[in-house]
Amino acid sequence: MIRGMFVAATLVVGLSSVAALAQNATIAERQQLMKGLSQAGRAPGAMLKGEQAFDLAAVQASLKTFAETAKKAPGLFPPGTETGNDTAALPKVWSDKADFDAKLAKFGADAEAAQASIKDEASFKANFTGVVRACGSCHETYRAKKN
Amino acid sequence: MRRFFPDLFLLLIAGLVAVWWATRPATLTTTEAVGIDYAGDISKGGVVFNAGGCVSCHMTPGQTDRNKLGGGLALKTDFGTFIVPNISSHKTDGIGAWSALDLANAMQRGVSPKGEHYFPAFPYTSYAHANIEDIRDLMAYLRTLPAVEGKASGHDLKFPFSIRHFVGVWKAIFLNTAPIVDDPLHTQEWNRGRYLADALGHCAECHSPRNALGGIVQAQRYAGGPDPEGRGWVPNITAKGLGTWSKADVSELLATGFTPDFDSVGSSMASVVKNMEALPKSDREAIAEYLKSLPAVDGPPKPVKK
Numbered sequence: 001m002i003r004g005m006f007v008a009a010t011l012v013v014g015l016s017s018v019a020a021l022a023q024n025a026t027i028a029e030r031q032q033l034m035k036g037l038s039q040a041g042r043a044p045g046a047m048l049k050g051e052q053a054f055d056l057a058a059v060q061a062s063l064k065t066f067a068e069t070a071k072k073a074p075g076l077f078p079p080g081t082e083t084g085n086d087t088a089a090l091p092k093v094w095s096d097k098a099d100f101d102a103k104l105a106k107f108g109a110d111a112e113a114a115q116a117s118i119k120d121e122a123s124f125k126a127n128f129t130g131v132v133r134a135c136g137s138c139h140e141t142y143r144a145k146k147n
Numbered sequence: 148m149r150r151f152f153p154d155l156f157l158l159l160i161a162g163l164v165a166v167w168w169a170t171r172p173a174t175l176t177t178t179e180a181v182g183i184d185y186a187g188d189i190s191k192g193g194v195v196f197n198a199g200g201c202v203s204c205h206m207t208p209g210q211t212d213r214n215k216l217g218g219g220l221a222l223k224t225d226f227g228t229f230i231v232p233n234i235s236s237h238k239t240d241g242i243g244a245w246s247a248l249d250l251a252n253a254m255q256r257g258v259s260p261k262g263e264h265y266f267p268a269f270p271y272t273s274y275a276h277a278n279i280e281d282i283r284d285l286m287a288y289l290r291t292l293p294a295v296e297g298k299a300s301g302h303d304l305k306f307p308f309s310i311r312h313f314v315g316v317w318k319a320i321f322l323n324t325a326p327i328v329d330d331p332l333h334t335q336e337w338n339r340g341r342y343l344a345d346a347l348g349h350c351a352e353c354h355s356p357r358n359a360l361g362g363i364v365q366a367q368r369y370a371g372g373p374d375p376e377g378r379g380w381v382p383n384i385t386a387k388g389l390g391t392w393s394k395a396d397v398s399e400l401l402a403t404g405f406t407p408d409f410d411s412v413g414s415s416m417a418s419v420v421k422n423m424e425a426l427p428k429s430d431r432e433a434i435a436e437y438l439k440s441l442p443a444v445d446g447p448p449k450p451v452k453k
């Protein structure tokens with residue numbers, strides 16, 4: 001009986017540790033994804049400020065990252081990952097999941113549209129800023145102040 | 148001993164009455180309010196509106212029209228939950244019936260038109276340093292915004308913080324009403340930046356740590372601290388935090404929300420950026436000039452990551 005309880009307790013602790021590790025891994029993955037977005041934005045951002053020469057290939061690569069991330073991100077916020085691993089995701093992600101997912105979908109759609117419309121420096125200057133406006137509009141509601 | 152007891156008791160009562168009297172709401176004096184009655188400039192008022200960040204708290208939540216200032220946002224703090232009031236031009240539910248002097252007393256002394264203390268969740272500790280002309284112009288601008296129906300509900304605060312009159316004690320400690328005077332040793336741009344940040348932008352209200360009574364720890368002004376709303380950390384924006392940033396980086400962040408690493412600011416700062424975007428570029432650069440001049444100050448230690 002005691003042995004049975006011991007086994008049961010070990011299983012519970014073991015399984016919940018595994019679950020926590022799995023949840024933390026999901027959180028870590030989405031944190032990496034977001035860092036990837038900021039890395040992808042750096043070169044085009046520098047081009048907009050005139051600090052770097054315009055490079056169409058680099059811009060297109062960044063837009064591709066944006067579009068891919070927008071598809072992957074919604075699935076990385078399952079229930080159970082509201083806290084842990086120093087996540088900056090606010091509870092509204094889960095209470096307003098439909099709006100959260102919709103904002104990501106719009107970001108992805110804007111990035112894909114820009115992939116088609118940006119062919120040179122002029123179209124880059126006209127269209128790129130609109131795509132990255134999505135960052136602020138999501139973060140205002142869904143991201144905690146810098147942790 | 149029994150002979151002194153009644154005297155001590157009376158002394159105590161007299162002392163409490165004196166404190167009560169000394170901490171009653173104090174409005175602007177006639178001299179301080181000179182100029183409030185002249186006609187306000189609506190477009191200058193628009194600049195004050197954006198620099199002062201009124202929208203970020205007073206905009207009706209759940210919609211995106213920045214002209215609808217119906218209040219209702221809930222600010223959860225250690226003292227309880229504050230509900231932001233309606234400041235639309237509605238005559239009964241908003242401030243449509245207010246005079247410019249009413250607005251000045253509210254913003255600069257934290258006193259309502261009925262003569263009651265406002266809770267310092269409303270950052271009058273910063274607005275107290277604004278120029279009276281800016282308040283006058285702001286009123287002219289606010290009057291052009293639509294009336295929004297619906298008074299916001301009252302606050303839900305913990306005792307004893309719920310007792311309005313005690314705010315008078317808080318003000319005696321933490322409200323400094325000295326106007327900001329231009330420093331002749333600094334450029335006009337720096338002075339404009341300091342005015343925008345300290346008097347209108349009220350940046351230090353979020354970017355500084357607070358003590359147990361909710362007052363700013365002035366020795367660590369701008370050095371960041373825990374988010375007053377509970378989750379997250381507000382960054383240090385003295386040279387300790389901005390040392391590697393150029394002035395252009397700072398003014399760029401105010402215009403776009405992007406850091407030099409292309410990280411995008413979150414939560415209330417994203418809302419601040421929407422306000423800063425609307426200012427003239429020279430004003431953003433002035434704020435950057437001022438912030439970049441702040442000497443390095445260590446903020447409070449961040450809690451261990453969980």
